[in-house]
């Protein structure tokens with residue numbers, strides 16, 4: 262697997278300390294974080310970092326295909342370092358986003374009529390198993 266440094270260099274992105282830390286965080290905590298959550302983590306290590314810098318770097322990563330952004334919630338973007346096609350589940354209780362393994366008949370039978378599809382996003386909404394087990398204990 263490519264290292265973070267190699268990923269940045271391969272995409273002609275200057276591997277600054279902040280960019281490396283940002284990608285390391287997304288790689289370590291695969292929680293589909295939004296900008297605020299990413300900021301709250303990075304500020305612990307980089308007190309000078311701003312949300313604008315984080316947002317701009319994420320935007321560049323998305324454009325280069327290093328990171329994918331999810332619009333599973335209408336009011337924010339979530340970021341995922343796993344850019345392979347996979348589906349997501351939003352828990353309506355805790356608002357966390359999880360990867361789900363699902364086979365989709367609609368995409369298997371897809372007729373693109375000559376169009377090129379580069380991304381497939383599948384969003385599921387429900388209650389995660391952790392929230393369900395909490396409810397059962399009450």
Ligand SMILES: [Zn+2]
Pocket residue numbers: 352353354355356357388389390391392393
């Ligand atoms: Zn939950």
Ligand SMILES: [Zn+2]
Pocket residue numbers: 293341343347348349359360
């Ligand atoms: Zn994901």
